[in-house]
Ligand SMILES: Cc1cc2nc3c(=O)[nH]c(=O)nc-3n(C[C@H](O)[C@H](O)[C@H](O)COP(=O)(O)O)c2cc1C
């Protein structure tokens with residue numbers, strides 16, 4: 049079943065008080081928690097496994113399987129850490145979710161923590177989004193006052209403390225091991241894996257790190273059953289997910305649909321590419337996912353479909369660019385982001401992003417040459433698979449994928465001695481009056 053707007057997480061977003069406990073309860077909220085607390089923890093893990101839910105933070109690892117890795121009876125404390133660091137260009141689903149329905153995340157976190165037998169859970173939010181932090185604090189206080197958090201939750205005997213932690217604002221702190229280092233109070237540098245967090249995570253104890261959307265999906269699975277969730281989506285990518293459309297699209301925003309939905313179907317929902325223009329290139333899941341073009345309008349947007357087209361599903365942050373956009377300029381802007389955000393721990397990424405930015409700048413000004421394209425690809429080869437964490441693999445995507453599809457456009461810059469595009473024409477608001 050694909051192509052249909054299927055609001056589950058987003059079903060109540062347009063209610064004016066959707067973020068309050070009263071509105072969440074009105075919509076059936078916290079009933080799944082009562083059911084979960086009356087179910088053995090391993091059965092909850094089994095239910096999430098059976099639902100086929102895969103991590104919504106980008107990598108798509110099966111959520112129930114990850115929970116099952118937590119050793120039981122080991123005598124160590126267990127932790128649940130919700131990754132709410134959402135910082136990638138184009139990715140904008142977790143922040144709207146936490147603003148609109150923070151209780152969906154909190155209910156999911158309580159159920160997940162109960163399933164892995166944790167008594168402490170954390171929501172790690174990027175520090176810049178003060179409005180989100182405030183909203184979460186308010187929602188946690190409401191949940192605590194209602195007896196959903198704290199001691200003996202709903203008379204079940206289960207205790208949980210949930211802490212909202214504000215990071216200092218670094219993209220790398222979204223990488224799960226860097227996040228844990230940061231949460232412990234150190235500079236947010238990644239750790240070597242293995243050991244994976246399930247064995248040695250927060251304070252060297254078994255820890256589950258899950259994305260906001262993954263955890264917020266859990267209450268609906270417990271409420272409606274694993275089969276309900278597994279009945280949506282495609283064969284290996286089950287369920288629904290939030291697709292965020294931004295850029296040159298008539299109605300940007302979040303569209304919740306089954307995994308496997310295509311860009312063509314999503315554009316239909318969003319009113320299409322801005323009027324009078326045509327699709328040139330797009331990212332399926334944020335800036336780290338290689339760009340695709342108008343040849344890929346019918347690629348099923350699930351983990352397998354996006355990979356089959358040479359990209360990745362990532363976070364379903366679809367950035368849409370029409371023919372007024374200079375792809376060299378776009379690749380430069382993204383690479384500048386990666387250069388700025390590189391944590392500097394390993395040489396290929398620290399140096400690679402630095403030099404890639406300089407070469408792209410030269411190319412964009414029309415002062416580069418065809419050899420510069422080979423140099424960019426050579427630097428990329430020396431980064432992919434050779435960096436300490438996956439940041440380095442993804443930082444090269446804008447340059448390599450844009451050269452793959454638009455090599456001629458790079459060469460055109462060099463031939464002309466400048467950029468053939470007018471940046472004002474590609475501004476998102478250009479021509480809005482005419483629509
Ligand atoms: C550089 C980098 C940044 C990341 N940023 C995020 C992020 O902001 N949010 C997120 O959930 N996962 C992010 N991830 C992925 C996490 O490392 C991890 O896979 C994820 O939180 C696991 O949750 P999931 O299984 O529910 O998807 C990032 C990974 C890398 C390499």
Ligand code: SF4
Pocket residue numbers: 220238389390391392393394395397398435436437438439440441
């Ligand atoms: S690839 Fe290396 S330098 Fe880049 S963010 Fe990861 S650890 Fe830091």
